[in-house]
Amino acid sequence: MPSSPMIGYAHVTKSFGSLRALSDVSLDIAEGEFVAIVGGSGSGKTTLLRLTNRLIEADGGTITVEGEDVRDVDPVALRRRIGYVFQSGGLFPHLSVADNIGITPRLLGVSAADIAARVDELLELVQLDRAAHRDRLPEALSGGQRQRVGVARALAARPRIVLMDEPFGALDPLTRDALGDDYRSLHRKLGLTTVMITHDMTEALLLADRIAVMRGGQLRAQGTPDELTRSGDGYVLELLRTPRRQAERLNALLPQGGAA
Amino acid sequence: MSLLTDPRWGEALAHLPDYLGNHVQVSLAALALGLAVSLPLAILTRNRPAPRGLLLAFASIVQTVPGLALLALFYPLLLAAASVALAWFGVSFSAFGFLPAMLALALYSMLPVLRNGITGLNGIDPALIEAAKGVGMTGRQSLLMVELPLALPVMMAGIRTAAVWVIGTATLSTPIGQTSLGNYIFAGLQTQNWVFVLFGCLASALLALAVDQLLGLIENGLRRRSRLRAALGCIGIAALVAATLVPTMGRSSQGYVVGAKTFAEQYVLSALLRDRLQAAGLSATARSSLGSSVIFEALKAGDIDLYVDYSGTLWANQLHRSDIKPRTELLAELKTALARDNITLLGDLGFENAYALVMPRKRAEALGIRTIADLAAHASTMSIAGDYEFFSRPEWAALQRAYGLSFRAQRQMQPDFMYAAAASGEVDVIAGYTSDGLIAKYDLVALDDIRHAIPPYDAILLLAPKRAGDERLQAALRPLLGKIDIATMREANLRASGNDANSSPDAVAKWLWGKVQQ
Numbered sequence: 082m083p084s085s086p087m088i089g090y091a092h093v094t095k096s097f098g099s100l101r102a103l104s105d106v107s108l109d110i111a112e113g114e115f116v117a118i119v120g121g122s123g124s125g126k127t128t129l130l131r132l133t134n135r136l137i138e139a140d141g142g143t144i145t146v147e148g149e150d151v152r153d154v155d156p157v158a159l160r161r162r163i164g165y166v167f168q169s170g171g172l173f174p175h176l177s178v179a180d181n182i183g184i185t186p187r188l189l190g191v192s193a194a195d196i197a198a199r200v201d202e203l204l205e206l207v208q209l210d211r212a213a214h215r216d217r218l219p220e221a222l223s224g225g226q227r228q229r230v231g232v233a234r235a236l237a238a239r240p241r242i243v244l245m246d247e248p249f250g251a252l253d254p255l256t257r258d259a260l261g262d263d264y265r266s267l268h269r270k271l272g273l274t275t276v277m278i279t280h281d282m283t284e285a286l287l288l289a290d291r292i293a294v295m296r297g298g299q300l301r302a303q304g305t306p307d308e309l310t311r312s313g314d315g316y317v318l319e320l321l322r323t324p325r326r327q328a329e330r331l332n333a334l335l336p337q338g339g340a341a
Numbered sequence: 342m343s344l345l346t347d348p349r350w351g352e353a354l355a356h357l358p359d360y361l362g363n364h365v366q367v368s369l370a371a372l373a374l375g376l377a378v379s380l381p382l383a384i385l386t387r388n389r390p391a392p393r394g395l396l397l398a399f400a401s402i403v404q405t406v407p408g409l410a411l412l413a414l415f416y417p418l419l420l421a422a423a424s425v426a427l428a429w430f431g432v433s434f435s436a437f438g439f440l441p442a443m444l445a446l447a448l449y450s451m452l453p454v455l456r457n458g459i460t461g462l463n464g465i466d467p468a469l470i471e472a473a474k475g476v477g478m479t480g481r482q483s484l485l486m487v488e489l490p491l492a493l494p495v496m497m498a499g500i501r502t503a504a505v506w507v508i509g510t511a512t513l514s515t516p517i518g519q520t521s522l523g524n525y526i527f528a529g530l531q532t533q534n535w536v537f538v539l540f541g542c543l544a545s546a547l548l549a550l551a552v553d554q555l556l557g558l559i560e561n562g563l564r565r566r567s568r569l570r571a572a573l574g575c576i577g578i579a580a581l582v583a584a585t586l587v588p589t590m591g592r593s594s595q596g597y598v599v600g601a602k603t604f605a606e607q608y609v610l611s612a613l614l615r616d617r618l619q620a621a622g623l624s625a626t627a628r629s630s631l632g633s634s635v636i637f638e639a640l641k642a643g644d645i646d647l648y649v650d651y652s653g654t655l656w657a658n659q660l661h662r663s664d665i666k667p668r669t670e671l672l673a674e675l676k677t678a679l680a681r682d683n684i685t686l687l688g689d690l691g692f693e694n695a696y697a698l699v700m701p702r703k704r705a706e707a708l709g710i711r712t713i714a715d716l717a718a719h720a721s722t723m724s725i726a727g728d729y730e731f732f733s734r735p736e737w738a739a740l741q742r743a744y745g746l747s748f749r750a751q752r753q754m755q756p757d758f759m760y761a762a763a764a765s766g767e768v769d770v771i772a773g774y775t776s777d778g779l780i781a782k783y784d785l786v787a788l789d790d791i792r793h794a795i796p797p798y799d800a801i802l803l804l805a806p807k808r809a810g811d812e813r814l815q816a817a818l819r820p821l822l823g824k825i826d827i828a829t830m831r832e833a834n835l836r837a838s839g840n841d842a843n844s845s846p847d848a849v850a851k852w853l854w855g856k857v858q859q
Contacts, residue, residue: 134475136471136474136475157477157478157479158477160474160475160476160477161476161477165475165476167468167471167472167475168468169468171468171469171471171472171475172472173469173472173473173486173487173491174469174491175487175490175491175566184476184478184486185476185477188476188477188478188482189477218566234476238477
């Protein structure tokens with residue numbers, strides 16, 4: 082692990098009223114890493130993600146992004162340099178696909194011509210047909226297409242970091258699988274640092290380099306899939322057993338190599 | 342005569358550019374002011390439940406005040422503000438017509454705009470507001486680029502409701518001196534000119550409908566994100582506004598303004614005065630259907646230049662006197678008192694329009710009633726009707742005191758309907774006007790006021806302070822002084838109460854001038 086992480090969480094705590102959402106969470110994420118934070122609802126995983134670009138503020142501890150304490154960075158500027166993919170897209174329904182994708186560059190004062198060129202580039206990157214989709218409104222897109230636009234929008238201002246809030250949760254399995262793979266290759270190709278939160282351990286295992294498991298506001302374990310299997314934590318081991326059990330049952334049910 | 346070929350349609354149509362233009366002007370200004378106040382308030386309070394609740398409660402209360410009352414309230418309010426402004430800053434403004442009407446209507450427009458504005462802004466999916474923050478928008482950018490555009494269709498629906506309310510309620514601004522499509526309705530009701538009433542109703546309904554449809558087109562365009570519809574709606578509204586406002590623009594000052602209260606005799610007399618001024622080469626217009634307390638203040642403030650009032654009315658309402666004096670003494674004292682306000686009492690027209698207790702002649706004879714004192718013995722089994730102000734006027738209190746009158750029931754009525762109601766027996770006694778031609782028409786009789794509880798009501802010509810030394814004006818009016826006797830005025834009023842083309846105030850005024858010259 083490099084001496085200065087891309088994103089660093091040190092002893093982070095956060096409460097909402099009397100509810101303790103995070104207690105003493107420490108986690109480092111290196112440049113180029115794809116980290117999945119796995120946990121159920123109420124585990125604190127979403128809170129941790131939202132603290133990263135100051136959508137909410139921590140009560141205690143320190144969060145650093147690219148070596149800087151986020152409290153020293155203007156929150157608006159911070160959010161503009163970190164890509165964020167929202168659950169089920171979060172696209173603005175009154176703006177076209179192109180206007181949605183170009184929103185952050187527009188806020189940064191990029192010229193209209195440069196934005197238009199960038200939008201075309203991004204549509205290609207997320208494999209959407211330029212002519213067919215550019216001027217459509219989000220309501221005219223399928224769920225998968227919407228999430229591709231969401232990814233394109235997050236990448237528009239060339240961020241080095243992308244935060245993803247259950248990005249593929251609401252999609253059908255085929256779309257979900259394709260989108261996950263496509264994003265994974267974008268992550269590698271662009272040299273991004275990605276933090277994705279998900280409740281689905283299978284998805285985390287298939288996409289991420291490293292997995293952090295959260296429960297009840299605490300970080301229970303972190304590491305590569307291999308390292309996690311050696312964790313002594315019962316909850317973590319139970320989470321890992323489920324995908325394996327499912328895989329074994331599927332193996333038994335489906336004839337080997339018999340893909341139709 | 343068939344309704345469709347009635348020449349009064351043409352007469353009504355001739356007023357349309359003026360009435361419609363003024364109607365649109367005041368409605369537009371009120372709506373613009375209402376929006377300019379309500380929309381920022383809706384935006385400011387969208388995340389603050391406590392002030393939002395207060396604001397909506399205030400707007401709801403305003404809404405429950407009847408439109409006519411709200412408009413009427415703004416007149417004295419502004420009058421007081423104008424005198425304060427004059428005392429403190431040495432400048433004043435007109436509390437008459439446009440300003441009070443616009444302010445009251447603006448207040449009236451606030452509720453739908455506020456309610457829909459707040460609903461629209463609060464109804465936005467919180468995930469989208471978070472997304473706006475997440476892509477790097479400031480609070481202001483989020484409001485302008487995401488929240489307002491998304492709330493716009495709902496806001497537009499509120500604006501649409503407000504526009505229809507304002508256009509409808511603007512017809513009630515006539516009595517405070519704002520010309521509007523209500524002029525047709527008020528004048529038509531008072532002179533039983535149903536063509537005017539119908540025309541006024543149709544015109545304001547069509548205007549409201551057209552605006553509603555055009556704003557609906559814009560709302561629809563915003564909702565479906567169709568630029569074409571929204572643009573068509575905007576063009577339609579702009580065209581409508583331009584078409585109604587252009588004919589009234591660029592018109593020079595109106596010259597002398599002749600005021601008239603809200604009954605037929607006043608319409609006829611104001612038309613007569615206007616004609617006399619025009620015949621003398623002076624430019625003049627009549628401003629009709631003014632509330633009876635508004636009209637005196639308007640004269641005092643110089644918003645109108647002249648009108649006809651009645652000595653007893655001013656004696657009681659302006660001088661607050663309850664004693665009765667013989668007519669010449671009362672006139673002299675009134676003249677001195679008005680002069681203190683720089684108002685010129687030019688002289689009397691020659692007839693009296695007094696309140697009188699009136700009942701069917703046959704019934705009075707059967708019961709042996711000739712005087713109000715005779716009536717007092719039967720009053721407890723009888724009902725009485727009066728106009729909208731009679732029962733709160735000092736004369737009624739004086740009558741009750743002098744004769745010990747106590748009726749079984751009392752009702753308020755549109756003055757022109759009272760006589761028919763008395764004739765048909767629907768009420769037993771009415772507080773009528775002695776100059777009204779309908780007394781003879783329905784075979785009614787005015788009972789003698791033997792104890793002189795009611796003061797004399799000579800019709801008198803009043804001039805605004807700024808016209809005190811205006812010799813041309815006074816020369817044009819003097820030929821009328823003392824020339825209209827009660828019989829002539831009764832006949833004129835009877836003619837005006839008819840429901841045909843010769844009964845319009847203008848036509849009757851011409852007839853009356855003919856009689857004066859004989």
